[in-house]
Amino acid sequence: MYAFNYQKVKTVADAAKVLTRDGDAKLLAGGQSLIAAMKLRLAHPSEVTPRSPPPSR
Amino acid sequence: MGATPYIGASIKRKEDYRFLTGAGNYTDDVALPRQTYAHFVRSPHAHAKIKSIKKDKAQKAPGVVAVFTGDDLAGAKVNGLPCGWLITDVNGQPMKEPPHPCLAQGKARYVGDHVAIVIAETHEQARDAAELVKVDYEELPAVVRAAQARKKGAPVVHDIAPDNTCYVWGLGDKAAVDKAFSGAAHVTTLEFLNNRLIPNAIEPRAANATYSRADDSYTLYVASQNPHVERLLMTAFVLGLPEHKVRVVAPDVGGGFGSKIYLYAEDVVCTWASKQINRPVKWTADRSESFVSDAHGRDHVTKAELALDRDGKFLAMRVTTTANMGAYLSTFASCIPTILYATLLAGQYTTPAIYAEVTAVFTNTAPVDAYRGAGRPEATYVVERLVETAAREMKMNPAEIRRRNFIKSFPYQTPVALLYDTGNYEATLAEALKIADVAGFGGRKADAARRGKLRGLGYSCYIEACGIAPSNVAGALGARAGLFEAGEVRVHPTGKVTVFTGSHSHGQGHETTFGQVVADRLGIPMEDIDIVHGDTGKILFGMGTYGSRSIAVGGTAIVKAVDKIVAKGKKIAAHLMEAAEADIEFKDGAFVVKGTDKKKAFAEVSLAAYVPHNYPLDKLEPGLNENAFYDPANFTFPAGSHICEVEVDPDTGTVRVVNFTAVDDFGKIINPMIVEGQVHGGLTQGIGQALTEGCHYDKDSGQLVTGSYLDYCMPRADDVPNFRVGTKETPCTHNPLGVKGCGEAGAIGAPAAVMNALSDALGLRDIEMPATPQRIWRACREMKKAA
Numbered sequence: 001m002y003a004f005n006y007q008k009v010k011t012v013a014d015a016a017k018v019l020t021r022d023g024d025a026k027l028l029a030g031g032q033s034l035i036a037a038m039k040l041r042l043a044h045p046s047e048v049t050p051r052s053p054p055p056s057r
Numbered sequence: 058m059g060a061t062p063y064i065g066a067s068i069k070r071k072e073d074y075r076f077l078t079g080a081g082n083y084t085d086d087v088a089l090p091r092q093t094y095a096h097f098v099r100s101p102h103a104h105a106k107i108k109s110i111k112k113d114k115a116q117k118a119p120g121v122v123a124v125f126t127g128d129d130l131a132g133a134k135v136n137g138l139p140c141g142w143l144i145t146d147v148n149g150q151p152m153k154e155p156p157h158p159c160l161a162q163g164k165a166r167y168v169g170d171h172v173a174i175v176i177a178e179t180h181e182q183a184r185d186a187a188e189l190v191k192v193d194y195e196e197l198p199a200v201v202r203a204a205q206a207r208k209k210g211a212p213v214v215h216d217i218a219p220d221n222t223c224y225v226w227g228l229g230d231k232a233a234v235d236k237a238f239s240g241a242a243h244v245t246t247l248e249f250l251n252n253r254l255i256p257n258a259i260e261p262r263a264a265n266a267t268y269s270r271a272d273d274s275y276t277l278y279v280a281s282q283n284p285h286v287e288r289l290l291m292t293a294f295v296l297g298l299p300e301h302k303v304r305v306v307a308p309d310v311g312g313g314f315g316s317k318i319y320l321y322a323e324d325v326v327c328t329w330a331s332k333q334i335n336r337p338v339k340w341t342a343d344r345s346e347s348f349v350s351d352a353h354g355r356d357h358v359t360k361a362e363l364a365l366d367r368d369g370k371f372l373a374m375r376v377t378t379t380a381n382m383g384a385y386l387s388t389f390a391s392c393i394p395t396i397l398y399a400t401l402l403a404g405q406y407t408t409p410a411i412y413a414e415v416t417a418v419f420t421n422t423a424p425v426d427a428y429r430g431a432g433r434p435e436a437t438y439v440v441e442r443l444v445e446t447a448a449r450e451m452k453m454n455p456a457e458i459r460r461r462n463f464i465k466s467f468p469y470q471t472p473v474a475l476l477y478d479t480g481n482y483e484a485t486l487a488e489a490l491k492i493a494d495v496a497g498f499g500g501r502k503a504d505a506a507r508r509g510k511l512r513g514l515g516y517s518c519y520i521e522a523c524g525i526a527p528s529n530v531a532g533a534l535g536a537r538a539g540l541f542e543a544g545e546v547r548v549h550p551t552g553k554v555t556v557f558t559g560s561h562s563h564g565q566g567h568e569t570t571f572g573q574v575v576a577d578r579l580g581i582p583m584e585d586i587d588i589v590h591g592d593t594g595k596i597l598f599g600m601g602t603y604g605s606r607s608i609a610v611g612g613t614a615i616v617k618a619v620d621k622i623v624a625k626g627k628k629i630a631a632h633l634m635e636a637a638e639a640d641i642e643f644k645d646g647a648f649v650v651k652g653t654d655k656k657k658a659f660a661e662v663s664l665a666a667y668v669p670h671n672y673p674l675d676k677l678e679p680g681l682n683e684n685a686f687y688d689p690a691n692f693t694f695p696a697g698s699h700i701c702e703v704e705v706d707p708d709t710g711t712v713r714v715v716n717f718t719a720v721d722d723f724g725k726i727i728n729p730m731i732v733e734g735q736v737h738g739g740l741t742q743g744i745g746q747a748l749t750e751g752c753h754y755d756k757d758s759g760q761l762v763t764g765s766y767l768d769y770c771m772p773r774a775d776d777v778p779n780f781r782v783g784t785k786e787t788p789c790t791h792n793p794l795g796v797k798g799c800g801e802a803g804a805i806g807a808p809a810a811v812m813n814a815l816s817d818a819l820g821l822r823d824i825e826m827p828a829t830p831q832r833i834w835r836a837c838r839e840m841k842k843a844a
Contacts, residue, residue, distance in 0.1 A: 003181060040345060040765070 001038050005047045018049050025049060063577040067730035071569045071583075072562070081309040084263035087278045089337040092265075093122050095327055096183035097340070098173035098190045099349065100165030103199035103421040103759020104212060107163055107172065107192060115175055115189040120182030123334050124190060125326070126173045127160040135159060135329055138320055138385070139294040142392035143535040144224050144417075152224035155215035155419070157385040159295070159322040159329075165194070166214055166384035167421050168754075168761050169349025171322045176330060176338055199421035199759035203381035204358050206418035214384055214419040221419045223382055223391065228399040229412035229473055237373030237410050241364035245447040251435045252826045253356035253381065253752040254745075255763070256428050257771055258563075260311025261347045262321065266328040267337035274302045276594075277328050281307040282317045282561050283601020286538065288593050290320040290388070296329060303328070307591040310563035314742070315427035316351045317563065318603045319388035323350075348764045353752055354428020356381035357394065357435050363408075363443040369451055369458045373410040376402060376439055380417045380425075387426035391417065396534055397432030397522070397604075403471035404440035405482040405518050405696055406462040411472045421759045427603060429742055429804040430521070437519040441809035445516060446822060455516050455813075456490060475522060477694045478790045485720040485785050486518060489698035492781050493718035498702065511705040512715075515813025519806035520696040523605035523798035526689035541688035542606070543598040544614035546575070546622050548681035550667035552660025554579065554586045556618075557684075559599015560611030561591050565800065566731045567607060573727050574612055574794065578619045580646025581659055597684055605798030608727065609693045613792045617685035625681060626662045632673045633657055633665055693789045693797035697721035699740075701810035705818045710834025712815060714744055714776070720783040721802050725795035729784070732799045736782050739803020745772035746804070747811035751827040770827075 007025070009015045019025050025047035028034060037043035075081050112124040138157040145151055156162070161172045173190050177183035198212040205211055206221040213219055238244060258280075265278040275298070281287050284305040291305075292298045310317065327338040342350065358379045364372040380394035399413035444462075448455040460483060469477045490496075498514050505512040525531060528539040545557040556575055560567060568588045576583040589595055602611070623643045630648030631638040640651045649656040657665075665672055666681040702716040719736055726732050749770040753762045763769040788795025808826065815828055824836055 001181075002185070036767075 007049045063573040070566045085341045094180040095340040096187045100170040104197040105194040109193045111191040115186040118186035120178035121186045122176045127162040140386040144391045146224040147227045153218040159325045203379045223417040227414045231412045233410040234373045234412040238364045242367040243365045245363045248360045251355045251357040254354040256314045256316035258312030261342040263341040264324045264327045265339040266331040268332040276304045282313040285599040304594040313563045314429040352387045352426035361439045371408040376413040383422045383424035387424035390426045393432045401436035430801045433521045434805045441517040445813040481787045486698040489720040493700040511818040513814040513818025517699040517806045517810035522692040524609035542610040542614040545684035546618040552663040557596045560607040561602040605800040608796045614687035618683045621683035690791045695797040699806040699810040701814040703814040707837040710830035718781040722785045723799040724789040724797035735799045742804040743807020747808045
């Protein structure tokens with residue numbers, strides 16, 4: 001696995017901000033594919049953001 | 058032996074407390090001060106010239122301590138890895154032994170070949186920097202399959218073997234075999250592949266090496282099955298270091314199955330590098346790395362023929378095999394498809410003439426060496442597929458044809474070198490027929506047919522040779538090592554006992570089984586005994602664990618040392634009780650004056666040995682510590698009968714192993730629970746080979762296509778049934794425990810039983826292993842078309 005930043009966000013807007021700021025950022029949803037690809041060094045995201053439903057505001 | 062309840066008792070494994078509570082100590086758990094971490098740069102090509110290696114960028118990367126390549130090792134005069142068995146070919150010439158450099162010199166010869174080592178402050182830094190090592194490869198055409206290796210114009214793996222041939226070796230009386238075939242009433246012929254397997258121990262290989270400037274010594278922690286052999290090979294043949302300056306520790310090891318017997322390049326390079334940088338160097342393989350760089354198993358292409366008379370008596374067998382060695386000779390690679398394969402072709406039968414010819418070839422694939430069974434599963438597959446096919450062709454009952462040919466009197470000299478000391482093949486077969494309810498199979502088959510399913514039944518009556526020995530015979534056959542085992546029994550002043558064994562436990566449960574043997578012999582509680590293994594700094598010597606040898610060879614060495622303890626104890630006891638030594642007997646943990654109630658407990662005699670105030674110092678040394686070496690007179694010959702029942706769904710090609718019966722004769726059994734566990738594991742690996750596991754290299758590029766669990770299908774719990782197991786005890790005649798070994802039996806017998814059952818279900822002569830649903834579905838479709 002390559003080094004990456006794990007970015008926890010509170011709102012959908014924050015998540016969108018991370019994704020637009022950094023083209024190499026990826027959303028993490030369960031991780032069944034992404035984590036395996038990262039472990040094999042096939043994926044190299046710079047930031048990973050969990051896609052769990054953020055608290056509504 | 059005493060009246061203790063230890064031998065034959067299913068005592069729970071002593072070691073499991075630490076394993077199940079996370080207190081195990083594996084190589085990767087060993088953390089040393091000023092630790093560094095290594096990553097190996099590996100060839101992405103199956104065959105390539107290395108034109109240059111630029112390491113400057115990697116050297117400047119964050120955290121990098123050092124980068125070494127083949128040039129550095131050559132400059133330091135580090136030799137290549139040796140092969141431990143010299144095979145002499147049919148013309149009396151030695152096998153071809155190409156150099157096996159620890160880091161590639163000029164060429165890379167398989168995907169995963171070790172090219173450079175990058176050492177950094179963290180593993181991630183080493184891994185990142187490894188991507189900056191610029192290797193300029195010139196790709197060369199690769200040869201991948203054994204069957205292609207000797208074809209004209211095939212790419213050449215090593216210049217010293219222009220026809221890619223390591224050796225052509227033969228065993229048996231060819232003329233007698235040819236003669237028997239010419240007069241045979243029936244000949245059965247089969248051609249098949251024995252699929253290449255990738256071992257998958259739960260703990261990947263690992264090494265952590267450290268150097269001490271204080272006394273110019275090294276310590277290597279390594280996931281190994283035989284630390285003394287590793288040290289001997291590494292010091293004497295590769296690094297040229299004094300043997301006493303290197304300590305090799307194989308702490309808890311999470312499975313080996315053969316793949317951790319060998320001296321690997323990574324172990325050597327980490328050890329050498331630890332002195333260069335004067336810091337400890339740790340390397341732990343990740344799973345992807347294990348797939349490409351562990352020694353693989355099997356990979357034979359075979360044509361096998363059996364000649365029979367009108368009554369189904371075997372007259373002769375002829376076997377021609379090409380064995381894939383991979384790109385280099387791994388430590389014991391050369392003896393697996395020869396000494397441990399062709400010698401087993403008599404199986405359980407009186408076949409009077411056998412000839413086997415084995416051609417070992419180099420290809421651009423990972424080295425192949427011993428894997429659970431090592432040669433014997435391949436031999437059993439040949440014999441038992443032939444026998445079952447012959448029975449069907451001659452319309453004979455497969456059990457009956459076997460019975461007609463069983464060896465019934467012992468000792469029995471086979472035509473392929475081995476001398477079986479004892480066995481009772483009819484007994485295991487009869488028991489297996491009963492347990493498997495073969496009588497009721499017809500009903501089950503009819504019931505399956507009503508449901509649109511195909512049921513089949515298959516047998517496999519295997520034999521194996523364990524505890525390879527004696528050393529002088531093995532030496533005459535080319536072994537470059539001894540095959541004895543060493544043991545030491547240290548009795549402490551309080552009567553507690555530490556036992557040191559040269560065998561190595563990496564899942565087998567030796568701490569329990571060996572403890573039972575010593576407790577039984579000394580008549581003391583098992584809690585008073587510890588078994589120590591896996592450390593050249595503690596154990597006098599050892600050959601390690603492979604070939605199901607530990608109890609038969611290692612256990613016997615311990616028994617011999619225990620007997621010396623008892624003999625010395627008798628002398629001490631005689632003095633203490635003022636009796637003649639001849640009048641002392643050792644019984645139930647006490648030294649007794651025969652015919653009296655005078656006795657001294659084991660602990661009292663131990664104390665007298667270490668506090669020798671009342672002691673025959675003029676005649677006897679104080680202390681109670683003995684060691685012994687044991688070199689067996691012969692192999693042991695475990696044997697058994699496996700019966701497999703499968704059900705195939707012809708619409709989907711899926712196959713279910715519905716019943717599997719194994720009745721084994723392991724001689725005397727020390728711990729039935731541990732033995733049954735060994736059988737379950739072996740059977741599962743055997744079923745894996747038959748149905749799910751197949752190592753696949755692309756035939757042109759030599760890329761490993763099955764390089765992860767996504768592509769390489771290990772058997773899971775739901776791929777196997779609840780095994781029905783039984784045992785028969787015919788004690789081995791030439792070791793004091795009467796034991797034979799049980800570690801590999803399941804993997805040896807199972808593949809033939811499964812494939813015999815499957816071919817019975819499908820009504821096909823043969824189907825290739827692994828018989829995946831895709832292959833079975835295709836076969837079913839072909840048969841439908843033909844019908």
